Amino acid sequence: MTLTATHELAIVIGGMPIVVRTDSDEFAAMLEDRYGSFIKPLAPSPQPPAPASQACLDIDLIPPRTIVEDEDISVRLESGRWIITRGDFRAEWDPRTSHGWVRQSANPYSIDGVLRILHSLFLAREGGFLVHAASAVRNGRAFLFAGVSGAGKTTLSRLAPPDAEVLTDEISYVRPCLSGYEAFGTPFAGELARIGANLRAPLAALYLLVQGPENRIEPVEPTEAARAVLRNILFFAHDEELVGLVFQSVFDFVARVPINRLVFTPDARVWELIV
């Protein structure tokens, strides 16, 4: 794959940079537009080769082709390398060298899918995870709002008051820290079609979203909380060790983070409960 590339862009999500390398001016411009504040500048040109420990992803652009939309995603470990395939891309990632490549057409969705999967793999060994949840920072603390499509993640994000910074309306990034857990902003947007604020904050609570006739917070049994969080975890790898680690991470999370049900009606007053 590519040894030198015209463009090297460090996309930093959850504090973890992945340098994406491409020869295409158009694709590089698309990445800059798509990932905005999540792109950090590299050393000024002429750039030295990225060090071996730097996570790098080479892009191999191919012409667009007919995509089988219902083709399942597959993430499996073969001879120490992750083989990641979906209808619209094929990628490989070698965790020993932190290097990989993606073969895709020039579109933002394929690279976005690869980044989500790679971060889910990185987080699995750190006690963290990606979860289907909107998240926001208010008063210096982060709040997660978990739910499947239609639960109200984007609606709640749209209703966020000016003093709340939306980290994402779709996929939240959670990682343990000394004092508990931190939530990070992500560029993984849902219907809001807007990348999240590139911030991090200590996690105060997770709410399970349910739409209802009024706004209220209800307690949730720990087992129900664990089941709900597990249902919303993004993890694609067919790897028993990592699946087991994610399971344990969720239980650690449930034991340390307050989890309640947020019954809400699509009205900005719901944010009066989020303080």
Place this chain on the structure above:
Amino acid sequence: MTTYVARSKQVAARMLGGEMMIMSPRDTTLFNLNDVGSVIWQSADGQTPLDEIVVRLCAEFDVAPEVARQDAEAFVQELAGHGIMHVSDQPITAEPPRQEPT
């Protein structure tokens, strides 16, 4: 015949709120065990005969021995069917080879 049961080492299990939650990493199926099931699960060390586990159940849950025995047998057979528990007429010292689904 003496029956021995052993928890599979391939599963992830955690006690939460008095319930044992178990997930098979093979297919991510999630199992919730009630308090009786949790006692059987925690006792299933491969060395303790099922009869002895039934005695524990009778002492802890005030249940008739024959009922406890039938329930315990049905329970371990169900978990064995999901590949998360092993059943043998010999003490179980090692994880039996996995039977892949056909």
